[in-house]
Amino acid sequence: MPIPVGPPSSVQDEGHHDLLWNVWHTLFHRKSRTPSGPTPQVQLLALAGLLDEAVRAQPSADRALAACGEAAPVTGAEANEASKQNTFFHHLLVRLRALRINDPDAIALMRRASRLISYYQWPLSQAAQLAHGAHEALQVRLNALAVPAADLRELRDEVRASAERACGTDQGPREVDAP
Helix, strand or coil: CCCCCCCCCHHCCCCHHHHHHHHHHHHHHCCCCCCCCCCHHHHHHHHHHHHHHHHHHHHHHHHHHHHHHCCCCCCCCHHHHHHHHHHHHHHHHHHHHHHCCCCCHHHHHHHHHHHHHHHHHHHHHHHHHCCCCHHHHHHHHHCCCCCCHHHHHHHHHHHHHHHHHHCCCCCCCCCCCCC
């Protein structure tokens, strides 16, 4: 699977586009890298950018999971949304695993991020299967899932604060989380 040439359009809002593009470009497309790779600050910023995307996508993913877990039949639009969210979180995992992170502290944060994003992606995969006609036992399992949304937001905030400390800037919260 080829690596995308830039951050997805979902993060191309005015506040983050330049920063994320610079981080993305540094990690994947810069021709003259230093032998040790990106600095720890750049690594943390890249991880924080991916976590920002994951947290922004949580409300839509939660709605898709809830719609597919209902006893009522799932509409075509709900089934498509579950599939779309599953694909989005899968691509986040692919991009996360493609990051060139070699700082031990950042590696630990990346592993934690991978676990939390995987935890979102798996039930979305199950929801998409359910929405497209899987059986009732799958619906019972899906309803029993507790998605760790707060843990993902907490990790994003921790990584963002670490990145800002490493860069010597404390710009406060980047965005307001949706309820």
